[in-house]
Amino acid sequence: MSTLAIHPSILSCDFARLAEELDRIRTAEAAHVDVMDNHFVPNLTLGLPVVEAIRAVSPVPLDLHLMIEEVDRWGPRYAEIGAQSVTFHVEASRDPRTLCRDIRSAGASPAMALKPGTPFADHADLLSEVDMVLVMTVEPGFGGQAFMADQLEKVREVRRAVGAAGLELAIQVDGGVSAETIASCAEAGADVFVAGSAVYGTQDPAAAVQELRALAEEARRG
Ligand SMILES: O=C(CO)[C@@H](O)[C@H](O)COP(=O)(O)O
Numbered sequence: 001m002s003t004l005a006i007h008p009s010i011l012s013c014d015f016a017r018l019a020e021e022l023d024r025i026r027t028a029e030a031a032h033v034d035v036m037d038n039h040f041v042p043n044l045t046l047g048l049p050v051v052e053a054i055r056a057v058s059p060v061p062l063d064l065h066l067m068i069e070e071v072d073r074w075g076p077r078y079a080e081i082g083a084q085s086v087t088f089h090v091e092a093s094r095d096p097r098t099l100c101r102d103i104r105s106a107g108a109s110p111a112m113a114l115k116p117g118t119p120f121a122d123h124a125d126l127l128s129e130v131d132m133v134l135v136m137t138v139e140p141g142f143g144g145q146a147f148m149a150d151q152l153e154k155v156r157e158v159r160r161a162v163g164a165a166g167l168e169l170a171i172q173v174d175g176g177v178s179a180e181t182i183a184s185c186a187e188a189g190a191d192v193f194v195a196g197s198a199v200y201g202t203q204d205p206a207a208a209v210q211e212l213r214a215l216a217e218e219a220r221r222g
């Protein structure tokens with residue numbers, strides 16, 4: 001069985017103190033970086049030069065979540081700078097199979113993301129190309145939104161499909177993941193948990209990461 005991983009989203013950190021904020025989550029398996037272009041989502045965050053600077057100072061690997069329209073063009077560029085994983089939205093990519101291969105050959109793990117309204121079944125053929133499936137548990141664009149419990153059925157569906165195909169894929173959830181909701185995600189079959197406000201909204205983000213991981217482990221043990 002896979003190890004559980006907590007990936008704090010730096011969207012909720014103090015952007016004026018990025019290096020220090022990254023150091024505060026050294027207990028995490030990776031840092032989740034939300035790249036938004038104000039086209040695919042109605043918000044704008046950061047781009048390649050800033051992600052490259054983050055990569056240079058981060059004590060943990062980077063998990064990049066690309067919420068951008070031109071992902072076929074930019075995805076491989078983000079992989080080249082040394083990210084651990086590059087997640088693209090299936091709603092944005094015109095040629096996801098080629099994109100997955102380009103990301104992998106540039107040295108990163110490709111992952112596919114599904115917005116809440118996007119059925120997994122329409123994109124199940126991509127499972128053999130990716131290392132991770134991200135099931136969004138909020139509409140992408142902003143941190144601090146309420147968790148959409150109706151997406152847990154999609155997590156279960158992906159977990160069943162991964163098992164049936166005999167694959168070893170990670171399933172990530174992102175949006176509204178907190179001490180109140182993480183157990184339901186783990187029970188449904190998620191093993192990588194993104195949390196922004198539930199980590200950076202606390203006094204001690206490193207301890208919050210450990211608490212979230214312990215809750216997920218407990219839920220998995222049943
Ligand atoms: O991708 C996104 C939002 O689009 C997320 O990664 C958020 O940054 C998660 O923040 P919280 O819901 O955990 O506060």
Ligand SMILES: [Fe+2]
Binds near residue numbers: 033
């Ligand atoms: Fe994200």
